[in-house]
Amino acid sequence: MQDISYNKRFEYNWDVPFKVTLGESYFRFLDGLKNKKILGNICPKCNGLHVPARPFCDKCLVEITKWYETSGIVTIESFSVTYVKFLGLPDPPHITGIVRAENAVTSFLHQIGGIPYDEPKELDEKTKIGMKLKPVWAEKRIGDIQDILYFTPVDA
Ligand SMILES: [Zn+2]
Secondary structure (H helix, E strand, O other): OOOOOOOOOOOOOOOOOOOOOOHHHHHHHHHHHOOOOOEEEEOOOOOOEEOOOOOEOOOOOOEOOEEEEOOOOEEEEEEEEEOOOOOOOOOOOEEEEEEEEOOEOOOEEEEEOOOOOOOOOHHHHHOOOOOEEEEEEOOOOOOOHHHEEEEEEOOO
């Protein structure tokens, strides 16, 4: 019988440059970030608020053209604290969360920060589902999702 080692480690490098065409909805959403605005749009059929804005309602499959400026406040739906370094992500520990803008029917992924701690393991206990967060903006904004550096507790 052949001895197979499943613990063998390989090193990979994913460097995949690519271009996307944003379309009007995503372009307008990202462009709003330059002015510290988190824009959504509202489905004409179900009135669902989509944040980030998108071209079509996933539920009704109709085009969405009515725009809405959110308060910028989001709620944590789920999160994960990372204690190891990943390429392209902040130094650990850092928190990645699924957040939802007020009254939105959609969520998005972003970084969560500004939660004080003495020991990194405390972040698991101090970060709460349902916690309200506000955006922390980059000083220089270019119309990119990273114009929001991270979301931080409203009372921080
Ligand atoms: Zn809809």
